[in-house]
Amino acid sequence: MKIVAFNGSPRKNGNTNTLIEAVLKPLKDAGAETKIIQVGGSGIKPCTGCRMCYKNKNRKCVTNDILNTFTEDVWSADAVIIASPTYYANPTPEIRCLIDRLGYVSRANDGLLRRKAGAALAVNRRAGAMTVLDSIHKLFFISDMYAVGSSYWNMAFGREPGEVAKDAEGMQTMKNLGENILYLLTKIK
DSSP states (O other): OEEEEEEOOSSTTSHHHHHHHHHHHHHHHTTOEEEEEEOTTSOOOOOOOOOHHHHHOSSSOSSOSTHHHHHHHHHHOSEEEEEEEOBTTBOOHHHHHHHHHHHHHHHHTTOTTTTOEEEEEEEESSSOHHHHHHHHHHHHHHTTOEEOOOSSOSEEEOSSTTGGGGOHHHHHHHHHHHHHHHHHHHHHO
């Protein structure tokens, strides 16, 4: 099993990363190969709508930036986790760019995301996480992916670094989510 997780926070070791690590723990414990890719603060560029991915069909985007350094990791993964803090009730701009470009390249190349498990994570101080989760889920649903849920919404509360670890329900939700991803992957393999 291979799981790729995207950290959309510009704070590499902040609350978003804490949630990702909590989800990955049951998967790592079961022997899964995991990789966290830092897209927050990476300078990933937006989709230009040029549709060259449909013309080239080379599993890459014509815009040469960080995206093309990890696309093969995504295409070979069994599960994709996309995590973002909540910025004014939306995912970070880097996550929006990731969603648009991964979706386009996948679709242009006969559905490279099809039948992968997908999990959306959100960190929020008070509210807005549902829009973040919804934005990420739209990529999963449009791409024929299996969206994995947990015992509550895949979110936790925190603002200052490390604060999400104090959200007991949020952290339990992440553990359950990791176990649910593991369960799904063992059933569909």
